[in-house]
Amino acid sequence: MSIADPGSVAPLAADSAARLTSPPRPPYWPSASTALLTDRYELTMLQAALADGTAERHCLFEVFTRRLPPGRRYGVLAGTGRVLEALASFRFSTAELDWLRSQDVVDERTLEFLADYRFTGSITGYPEGEVFFPQSPVMTVEGTFAEAVLLETLVLSILNYDSAVASAASRMTSAAVERPCLEMGARRAHEHAAVAAARAAVVGGFAGTSNLEAGRRYGLTTIGTAAHAFTLLHDDEESAFASQVASLGPGTTLLVDTYDVRKGVQNAVRAAGGRLGAVRLDSGDLGVLAVEVRRQLDSLGAHDTKITVTSDLDEYAIASLAAAPVDSYGVGTSLVTGSGAPTCGMVYKLVARADSSGVLQPVAKASTAKTSTGGRKCAARRYDADGRAVEEVVVTGADLAVQEWEPDDGDLRRLQVPLVVDGAVDSRWVGSYGVQNAAHRHREARAELPRGARRLSAGDPAIPTVVHTLP
The missing domain is CATH 3.20.140.10 (nicotinate phosphoribosyltransferase)
Structure with a gap:
């Protein structure tokens, strides 16, 4: 052939x-x-x-x-x-x-x-x-x-x-309407299936993937900054955020729920100022937290800082967050298993x-x-x-x-x-x-x-x- x-x-x-x-x-x-x-x-x-x-x-x-x-x-x-x-x-x-x-x-x-x-x-x-x-x-x-x-x-x-x-990706992106969905399921699938899943997710409307091999192989946009491990590596959250911003720039995404979300948002804005790209929420009642975090970010002058949410999302969870001030969704397990x-x-x-x-x-x-x-x-x-x-x-x-x-x-x-x-x-x-x-x-x-x-x-x-x- x-x-x-x-x-x-x-x-x-x-x-x-x-x-x-x-x-x-x-x-x-x-x-x-x-x-x-x-x-x-x-x-x-x-x-x-x-x-x-x-x-x-x-x-x-x-x-x-x-x-x-x-x-x-x-x-x-x-x-x-x-x-x-x-x-x-x-x-x-x-x-x-x-x-x-x-x-x-x-x-x-x-x-x-x-x-x-x-x-x-x-x-x-x-x-x-x-x-x-x-x-x-x-x-x-x-x-x-x-x-x-x-x-x-x-x-x-x-x-x-x-x-x-x-x-599954199409149902999720449909539920998300205009908010981007990001594929993060590599650790929940066979290593080769994870590459295929990232590709298929983009076909179904996802905006990017955390999987670098999928990015290399198929020219996909790759995303990701830090996990809880990076925060836990440091003596405190403030130093972890300062280190991440110094290395990746103020436009990075900071994970603010390792300890206390409210303090995490304060530390994130202090580290990056009003130019902070985004904060990520990975636990708790995401709808309630998103409202509180948006209000707090605005009060701190970080009006342009976006909120991304993860944590076992599927199309139903995404639909339930339609009224919440969420800017993007990270989806893993449900996506790579076909929801x-x-x-x-x-x-x-x-x-x-x-x-x-x-x-x-x-x-x-x-x-x-x-x-x-x-x-x-x-x-x-x-x-x-x-x-x-x-x-x-x-x-x-x-x-x-x-x-x-x-x-x-x-x-x-x-x-x-x-x-x-x-x-x-x-x-x-x-x-x-x-x-x-x-x-x-x-x-x-x-x-x-x-x-x-x-x-x-x-x-x-x-x-x-x-x-x-x-x-």
């Missing part, structure tokens, strides 16, 4: 995620192989398919979710760029092949195939940052069975986690495969509660006269008819875009530029939803999904 030259790719549509005009920055590609980030049965299916001659059958795999997590009205697609980055490193080197051989996972014929593995197929999908609903075909992988089946676990591992975090929904329940299903004459035929699972709809899909979103989304339209039917389908009226917007064409990745979706595009796409997509979509109470999906079968 190759990476398309950004300069050779046609501009994105005007209503797509990428209205930004700056050129792509060099993307981050994982240095280690991602090929074994998979389940054993992907390789054993490949072995059997190679043996019976079906491995080269042309196939379509579709990623979708059957339902949203309880209480959610929409989901946010995130991780698409990471999938494309991981594809570039999906290679079986001598080390991987030797291990597979030593464990007798597959036979020599399969190992020979894996040694030369490159994904040469195509991938289409919703732009990263787009909202989705039950049955939305958020990604379609097209290629031979042998090439496409191996990607199932990796694709689902990335999309399920990243989309769960981005969906009660740690996965989006996405599946990767074979929906079409070529028959003996090479024509794609729909296939589908029919078991109770886990049904799927076979065939290629096109997706579009319908809007009312005010530009509000009212319906998710999924079109299926005969393969050629679906490929040629175009919306028959002006109130439909097509949702899928090419991500990989004949093995070449469109680099606008990866690296730091891809994150910018995804965050931009999400802001626009969320603004198009009905107003009820922002409610935190349990309810049905914000818009219905309607499946149309073409004749």
Whole structure:
């Protein structure tokens, strides 16, 4: 698989995620192989398919979710760029092949195939940052069975986690309205998941992260000044604050609740004067404390000093602070665990495969509660006269008819875009530029939803999904 030259790719549509005009920055590609980030049965299916001659059958795999997590009205697609980055490193080197051989996972014929593995197929999908609903075909992988089946676990591992975090982030930033939310969950997650979570949080609307690796890798804004340990290191709070201001400048954020909040605010203003950037509250009744601290800061002449709050926040806690004089929120545990929904329940299903004459035929699972709809899909979103989304339209039917389908009226917007064409990745979706595009796409997509979509109470999906079968 190759990476398309950004300069050779046609501009994105005007209503797509990428209205930004700056050129792509060099993307981050994982240095280690991602090929074994998979389940054993992907390789054993490949072995059997190679043996019976079906491995080269042309196939379509579709990623979708059957339902949203309880209480959610929409989901946010995130991780698409990471999938494309991981594809570039999906290679079986001598080390991987030797291990597979030593464990007798597959036979020599399969190992020979894996040694030369490159994904040469195509991938289409919703732009990263787009909202989705039950049955939305958020990604379609097209290629031979042998090439496409191996990607199932990796694709689902990335999309399920990243989309769960981005969906939670969207609810939190929606509850925060115009106040910035900052990701601070690295210490509550696996070290690699923490980087993915920071990226997904920004896709969902967060303004920055405390995670330096995420900042380096994806060009994210990084934030953070000091914890309680720095105050406790010093003989008293006054000397701790004086030291921090001397080193980081008066615009720093001082943590004022190590001992007594009122005294902490006094010491903070004394150390930095009216130029103090912010104070942080990390415990107690944050709503009550914010009111008291704002009043105290103003009385001390620190009118421009901001108040940021942390301490086990989630979307409900953020919403409860709407009337408090809070300027920003730092969120950790709830964010990186999906705020009660740690996965989006996405599946990767074979929906079409070529028959003996090479024509794609729909296939589908029919078991109770886990049904799927076979065939290629096109997706579009319908809007009312005010530009509000009212319906998710999924079109299926005969393969050629679906490929040629175009919306028959002006109130439909097509949702899928090419991500990989004949093995070449469109680099606008990866690296730091891809994150910018995804965050931009999400802001626009969320603004198009009905107003009820922002409610935190349990309810049905914000818009219905309607499946149309073409004749």
